[in-house]
Amino acid sequence: MVASTLVDTMKEMAGDAWNSTIESAWTQALNVIAKVMLDAYKAPSNTNATSAPAMTPTTPATPAQGTTQMNDTDAAELDRLRSAVGGAMQAMMMIDRDFNVTYANQASIDLLAKHEATLQSVFPGFHAKGIIGSNIDAFHKNPAHQRTMLATPANLPYSTNIQIAHLTMKLNVTAMMDANGQYIGNALEWADITEEVAKENHVARLQGAIDSSAQATMMVDRDFVVTYVNQATKDLLTKNQMQFSAVFPGFNAANIIGTCIDIFHKNPAHQRQLLADPSNLPYQTDISVGDLKFELNVSATMDNAGNYVGNSLEWRDVTEIRKKEQDVARLQSAVDGAQANLMICDTDLVITYANPSVIEMMAGRAEQLRQKFPGFDARNLVGQCIDQFHKNPAHQRQLLGNAANLPAKAEISVAGLEFEVNATAILDHEGNLMGNMVEWGDITEQKDAERQIQSLIDNAVQGELNTRIDASTYSGFMKTLAEGINELMDAVVEPLNETQRVVKALSMGDLSETMEGEFSGQFAELRDSINETNTVLSEMVDQIMESSESILTSSDEISRGNADLSQRTEEQASSLEETASSMEQMTSTVKQNADNAREANQLASAARDQAEKGGDVVQKAVSAMGEINTSSKKIADIIGVIDEIAFQTNLLALNAAVEAARAGEQGKGFAVVAAEVRNLAQRSAGAAKEIKGLINDSVERVDEGSKLVDESGKTLEEIVNGVKKVSDIIAEIAAAAQEQSAGIEEVNKAITQMDEMTQQNAALVEEATAASESMNDEAKEMNKLMEFFDAEEEEPEPVKVVSKRKRRRSHEESHEPAPATKRKPAKRSARPAAPVADDDDEWEEF
Numbered sequence: 142m143v144a145s146t147l148v149d150t151m152k153e154m155a156g157d158a159w160n161s162t163i164e165s166a167w168t169q170a171l172n173v174i175a176k177v178m179l180d181a182y183k184a185p186s187n188t189n190a191t192s193a194p195a196m197t198p199t200t201p202a203t204p205a206q207g208t209t210q211m212n213d214t215d216a217a218e219l220d221r222l223r224s225a226v227g228g229a230m231q232a233m234m235m236i237d238r239d240f241n242v243t244y245a246n247q248a249s250i251d252l253l254a255k256h257e258a259t260l261q262s263v264f265p266g267f268h269a270k271g272i273i274g275s276n277i278d279a280f281h282k283n284p285a286h287q288r289t290m291l292a293t294p295a296n297l298p299y300s301t302n303i304q305i306a307h308l309t310m311k312l313n314v315t316a317m318m319d320a321n322g323q324y325i326g327n328a329l330e331w332a333d334i335t336e337e338v339a340k341e342n343h344v345a346r347l348q349g350a351i352d353s354s355a356q357a358t359m360m361v362d363r364d365f366v367v368t369y370v371n372q373a374t375k376d377l378l379t380k381n382q383m384q385f386s387a388v389f390p391g392f393n394a395a396n397i398i399g400t401c402i403d404i405f406h407k408n409p410a411h412q413r414q415l416l417a418d419p420s421n422l423p424y425q426t427d428i429s430v431g432d433l434k435f436e437l438n439v440s441a442t443m444d445n446a447g448n449y450v451g452n453s454l455e456w457r458d459v460t461e462i463r464k465k466e467q468d469v470a471r472l473q474s475a476v477d478g479a480q481a482n483l484m485i486c487d488t489d490l491v492i493t494y495a496n497p498s499v500i501e502m503m504a505g506r507a508e509q510l511r512q513k514f515p516g517f518d519a520r521n522l523v524g525q526c527i528d529q530f531h532k533n534p535a536h537q538r539q540l541l542g543n544a545a546n547l548p549a550k551a552e553i554s555v556a557g558l559e560f561e562v563n564a565t566a567i568l569d570h571e572g573n574l575m576g577n578m579v580e581w582g583d584i585t586e587q588k589d590a591e592r593q594i595q596s597l598i599d600n601a602v603q604g605e606l607n608t609r610i611d612a613s614t615y616s617g618f619m620k621t622l623a624e625g626i627n628e629l630m631d632a633v634v635e636p637l638n639e640t641q642r643v644v645k646a647l648s649m650g651d652l653s654e655t656m657e658g659e660f661s662g663q664f665a666e667l668r669d670s671i672n673e674t675n676t677v678l679s680e681m682v683d684q685i686m687e688s689s690e691s692i693l694t695s696s697d698e699i700s701r702g703n704a705d706l707s708q709r710t711e712e713q714a715s716s717l718e719e720t721a722s723s724m725e726q727m728t729s730t731v732k733q734n735a736d737n738a739r740e741a742n743q744l745a746s747a748a749r750d751q752a753e754k755g756g757d758v759v760q761k762a763v764s765a766m767g768e769i770n771t772s773s774k775k776i777a778d779i780i781g782v783i784d785e786i787a788f789q790t791n792l793l794a795l796n797a798a799v800e801a802a803r804a805g806e807q808g809k810g811f812a813v814v815a816a817e818v819r820n821l822a823q824r825s826a827g828a829a830k831e832i833k834g835l836i837n838d839s840v841e842r843v844d845e846g847s848k849l850v851d852e853s854g855k856t857l858e859e860i861v862n863g864v865k866k867v868s869d870i871i872a873e874i875a876a877a878a879q880e881q882s883a884g885i886e887e888v889n890k891a892i893t894q895m896d897e898m899t900q901q902n903a904a905l906v907e908e909a910t911a912a913s914e915s916m917n918d919e920a921k922e923m924n925k926l927m928e929f930f931d932a933e934e935e936e937p938e939p940v941k942v943v944s945k946r947k948r949r950r951s952h953e954e955s956h957e958p959a960p961a962t963k964r965k966p967a968k969r970s971a972r973p974a975a976p977v978a979d980d981d982d983e984w985e986e987f
Contacts (some may be wrong), residue, residue, distance in 0.1 A: 164554070167225075178566075229248055231330060231332070232246065232331040232332065233248065233330055233903075234328070234329040235317065238274070238325065240284075241274065241277075243326065244273065250269055252333060253269035253272060254270075260305065262306060264279060294324050297314060297327070309333075309338040311334045324370065329555050355373050357377045359455075359456065360455060361451055361452050362451040363456065365402045365412075366399060366400070367398050367401075379395075382431050386431050388431050418453055422452070424439045425437065427463070434459050434460045437455070439452055440455075441453075446774075476496050481580055482581040482582065482583075483498070483581075484496075484501055484581065485576060490526055490527045491524065491525070494521050495522045500520065503522065509556045509557055509558050510555065510558070513555055514530065515555040544568065544574050547564055548566070550562070561581070564580075590615065590622065612624050635660075643675065647678075651930050655675060656671050678930075686927045693921060694700075700917065703906055703909045707907055710906050714736065717892060724885070732885075738874045745864065747892060749865050752857065755857050759850060766843055769843050772837055781829075781833065786825075787823070787825040790818065790821060790825070791819055791822040794818040795819065
């Protein structure tokens, strides 16, 4: 049993080097060793018998004397096997049932000696040469556990790995039996597998990393059969199962292992030729599967001996990446060819890109920029930090480092140049700031032109029209614009100068000057209008001078008529003043009468009210007397009832007395009571009779009073009616007086107004007189002023001028009153009628 276990262990350790010949030799040798050891163990021994097996392999133990003796053949075989075990590369050790080491071959001694320092650090006092005779309990933390496990051979063989510091030892324990099957000890085989475990752990780590890697990895052997796929590959293929099946019918992601990859190739020979030579690897390419794009990286797989055993394939779905790369390429092409001046910098403000437009712009301004930044080179902008162009880089870093501040636009001046800068944020797909894009605009010429244009406008507003824009340093649009503005100013100034010359002559009274020059559009209309205006003004001056003489004559006549009218108006005003005074007195008298009538009406109304109240009181008295009479009659009736009751009571008292007399002596008391009742009844009857008489007398007197009150009420009612009539008459008188007073007051107001109007008319007449005199003076002055103008000597043609003016004002109202209605040409009899009428019309048109 021990021999077979040892053979199995050595077979596992030898690996591919193990064969049947070696296995047969070792089996035979181990069986002999086991037999010799068992024989030696069972032989009678002296005091040294137990320790005999503990001799080193180089000093074979001499069997103790006993009943069993080995023959020469067995001894020779034992020596041969002992030499084989002692020289074996497998470390072997034997212990007895007390766990004492009885044997250790040279491989064990060498193994322990090799790691003696490590073992001493764990087991102080340990020495490899002293291992035989030591007890293995010293190597166990809990010896009882090992003793329990090794107590019965049923637990064996037992194999385990034990860790001693950094060492890993493989231990295999088997049971040793004697010829009779008795359990006599254990054989321990040791192997240092520290490096093997390290390699296994390394392989396990690599395997775990590949298995859990997000990178899809596949392995194929030299026949291109898939031998391994990690989970990422399975997920990738499963996710795109539909696309793979559409291109490769029968494809199944779940059965990829064992599949030959030739099925994925149109020409498998090409891939086989490529992968046949590992010097062609690694090889990277993109493959298309339907609409999908995969990046494939193929590398060679080598074994420990460096032999080419297969390939590792890494897959990556780059469909979206390639689309984005294509989009980026298109954008890159668009930006490179854009006329906009674009520059890109990263988060460290290092320029990573500048399109040709911005480079050309900077190169065109390089000479000026070098004055501020020596060594400036527009062709080498990429890679430079823009901090060097800022006085305070921290400000720009704070601005550009926060996407919330962007986009930001500014105008900057550098070395006499002016630029417009627009900075925007460049964000990744998660919204994180990756850098900035800066758009540059050279606005040097634009700003200079703006200043020159503003200066030109300011001077033009002040009347200085000789300013022009210096366009010699401009190019392109700005040059065209500046030259166009200069031409515009020239086109405006020339007609203005001509207009100024003509108007200046006009201000000096010279109407003979006209605008000259070849103009078009509104400037031509201005020229024609001013020239025509001079012609019309010349004609107007002649006509005004004639009209002023006519006005002078008319003003004299108006002045005389106004003086006569003023005198008559003053006389009329005096008469109205006297009439107004008389009407005021009459108004006062009538008003007083009306006031008296109003007071009388008020008194009559008060008397009527009092009379009406008295009638009401009398009526109430009559009603009260009637009620008293009714009550008196009721009382009389009640007294009659009381009289009847007294009569009946008297009869009853009489009857009671008769009955008392009949009763005799017993009825005396009752008779006395009856007599008293009778007396009371008689007295009540007498009193009732007297009251009835008094009541009847009162009723008669009340009837008489009621009649008197009724007569008084009728008389008072007649008085009230009379008072009403008097009050109505007085009210009518008061109303009439009031109306009369109002009428007279209206007359008085009318006379007063007439007086005021007369006074005003007198004042107006005086003003008209003064105005006519003033107009006479003004007409004389106007004649003097009109002599200032120097008009042409040619005879005007009024009819022609009028028609031209009417054509020019054809858009105005056609119902304008004719001048003839405002003037009286008949009074200017010294002038021909027709020409004067035409002159007035021309004046109105002007």
